[in-house]
Amino acid sequence: VYTDVSAATGQPMADPMEYYGSHNSAWIDWWTIFYWGWWVSWAPFVGIFIATISRGRTIRQVVFGAFLAPIIYSFFFLIVLGSLGIKMQRVAELGLGVAPDVNKGMVNCTAMGYAGMAPVDAKAVALANIGYFSLACRAHPDRLFDVLSPYGEGIFMFLGVITLMGVVLYFVTSSDSGSFVDDTLSSGGMLHCPIPQRIYWAVTEGACACALMYSGGSQALKALQAVSIISGFPLTIGICFMCASLHRACKYDLGEKDIMESTRFITGLFDWTEGFRPNMPAGLPLPDAGTRFGSLLISWVAPFYTLHDMNVKLFSPAKAGLITATIAAMFVCWIGCMFGELSNKNVSYIGWVCYTSMISAILYVRVKAREAYNVYGYSLEDAFSCLVMWPFVCSQLSLQAKFVDPIFDINIDPNAALYAHLRKDFKSYDDKLPIQGNLQSAPIPMHMVSNPANGVVQHGPMMMQPQNPMMGGYSPHPSMQGFAAQQGMAPQQMGAPIMMPGGGYPMGGQFNGYA
Numbered sequence: 001v002y003t004d005v006s007a008a009t010g011q012p013m014a015d016p017m018e019y020y021g022s023h024n025s026a027w028i029d030w031w032t033i034f035y036w037g038w039w040v041s042w043a044p045f046v047g048i049f050i051a052t053i054s055r056g057r058t059i060r061q062v063v064f065g066a067f068l069a070p071i072i073y074s075f076f077f078l079i080v081l082g083s084l085g086i087k088m089q090r091v092a093e094l095g096l097g098v099a100p101d102v103n104k105g106m107v108n109c110t111a112m113g114y115a116g117m118a119p120v121d122a123k124a125v126a127l128a129n130i131g132y133f134s135l136a137c138r139a140h141p142d143r144l145f146d147v148l149s150p151y152g153e154g155i156f157m158f159l160g161v162i163t164l165m166g167v168v169l170y171f172v173t174s175s176d177s178g179s180f181v182d183d184t185l186s187s188g189g190m191l192h193c194p195i196p197q198r199i200y201w202a203v204t205e206g207a208c209a210c211a212l213m214y215s216g217g218s219q220a221l222k223a224l225q226a227v228s229i230i231s232g233f234p235l236t237i238g239i240c241f242m243c244a245s246l247h248r249a250c251k252y253d254l255g256e257k258d259i260m261e262s263t264r265f266i267t268g269l270f271d272w273t274e275g276f277r278p279n280m281p282a283g284l285p286l287p288d289a290g291t292r293f294g295s296l297l298i299s300w301v302a303p304f305y306t307l308h309d310m311n312v313k314l315f316s317p318a319k320a321g322l323i324t325a326t327i328a329a330m331f332v333c334w335i336g337c338m339f340g341e342l343s344n345k346n347v348s349y350i351g352w353v354c355y356t357s358m359i360s361a362i363l364y365v366r367v368k369a370r371e372a373y374n375v376y377g378y379s380l381e382d383a384f385s386c387l388v389m390w391p392f393v394c395s396q397l398s399l400q401a402k403f404v405d406p407i408f409d410i411n412i413d414p415n416a417a418l419y420a421h422l423r424k425d426f427k428s429y430d431d432k433l434p435i436q437g438n439l440q441s442a443p444i445p446m447h448m449v450s451n452p453a454n455g456v457v458q459h460g461p462m463m464m465q466p467q468n469p470m471m472g473g474y475s476p477h478p479s480m481q482g483f484a485a486q487q488g489m490a491p492q493q494m495g496a497p498i499m500m501p502g503g504g505y506p507m508g509g510q511f512n513g514y515a
Contacts, residue, residue: 005094005095008123008130009123009127011097011123019090027319030281030318036229037225038228040239041231045177045182046177048218050062059253068208084147085147089134092127093134095132096111096112096123096124096134098111107137109134113125117139119133119134131150131151135493175202175205176202178201179201180198186201197473206210209477237388243383258376261374262376263373264372264375265375266286266287266400266403268396269389271292282460287399289493292395294459295395296395298392299391300391302331304328308364309398311365314365314368314369314407325364326358330355330357330358333350333354338349338351359383359390362386363379365383366382368410371410372408373408373409412510
């Protein structure tokens with residue numbers, strides 16, 4: 001490349017370190033924002049299209065065929081063509097001796113010998129004849145084919161035909177999927193809409209695109225980019241909720257125990273989109289729309305007040321008051337620091353620290369509420385909800401506490417009885433161990449254990465014996481008695497020490513009860 005370029009321009013190439021040394025990386029940070037917004041804005045109708053053509057396939061097939069395969073292909077496609085584009089632009093700049101503005105990401109096309117997006121200077125034309133262009137100074141439709149120019153006329157024609165076919169298929173499938181989704185939505189969800197209606201949407205979309213390009217040109221593209229970024233941000237938040245909803249729907253269809261045996265909050269964070277009248281199962285105690293609207297309004301201006309209803313349900317009075325006071329202090333400090341920024345610079349940083357502390361306290365209450373009411377969910381979901389929708393979370397928890405009592409007492413230590421037994425605080429060995437399960441379930445009894453030191457049964461509850469114990473020491477279970485018989489031991493009654501034929505005790509027997 002160095003020899004060919006130097007021969008074409010009649011001068012040596014410039015030093016790359018002089019042109020592309022260390023510089024501000026801000027341009028690398030912001031230029032991809034448009035692509036992020038563009039991809040997200042395409043997600044709704046492309047997602048509906050993929051879901052429609054994937055009907056009858058498994059989730060694994062959709063993930064591999066519709067997600068991973070295009071991503072891998074696009075990954076290598078962008079790496080190859082993107083690297084070739086960077087190489088070509090740098091070769092043109094070094095060959096013509098024109099340094100770019102690396103801070104603004106701009107190139108002086110006039111100094112590089114370009115006018116009207118075409119090379120006019122003798123050096124620029126000579127460089128173009130061997131297949132190297134300044135891509136920044138070329139028209140958008142030409143850049144893709146310019147990248148293929150340095151590889152000879154034969155290869156250029158072959159790659160050009162393949163590229164043209166790919167571009168045509170891309171626009172055809174994109175227009176078809178967009179027309180299909182628009183047709184489906186406008187017909188009320190019909191999957192097989194009339195053909196004339198599909199043609200109408202395809203022609204209308206094409207006409208709008210042509211009119212936009214004809215009337216606005218490059219300025220219209222800038223406006224389109226701005227709209228894509230603006231519309232992509234709220235969709236990004238919505239997609240996060242949709243991913244969590246899809247995961248729950250899959251678990252529910254599979255009938256997984258953790259979600260099938262759980263409950264739900266009586267109100268939802270997005271019930272306001274349905275006028276506070278969501279479609280809920282009959283028989284649930286639901287607040288009316290006026291109560292919900294009032295609770296949400298109070299939560300916006302005083303979240304600590306509404307959240308206190310749940311605090312007193314879950315915690316002791318002292319702890320509930322401490323949590324409520326903490327949230328109130330952090331909320332007031334956050335608002336105060338935001339206004340204080342008007343007169344004192346950087347005070348808002350303290351405010352955001354207070355905001356984070358307030359969100360952390362609300363998150364703690366919501367996680368505990370899930371445990372008390374046996375509501376299925378993840379802490380990560382709660383963290384995201386509290387971070388961006390904290391008024392709705394506080395209102396939800398307040399109404400839950402007012403209309404429904406907790407199922408479990410989260411303040412009970414599940415090992416409290418066991419610790420008490422270890423301290424010999426209980427006189428009877430038939431005491432029960434409180435558990436955080438179904439309140440009507442049969443309690444797990446505590447049985448006595450033999451002392452192998454003297455062979456005398458020691459009365460006193462020391463070990464929790466499950467219904468089907470799997471310890472070799474003793475068991476009423478037939479399988480474990482068979483195991484004892486195989487070892488030459490006679491089946492023993494519960495609580496009696498089992499002796500090995502040699503007089504010892506089996507490994508993993510009496511003293512593994514606390515493991």
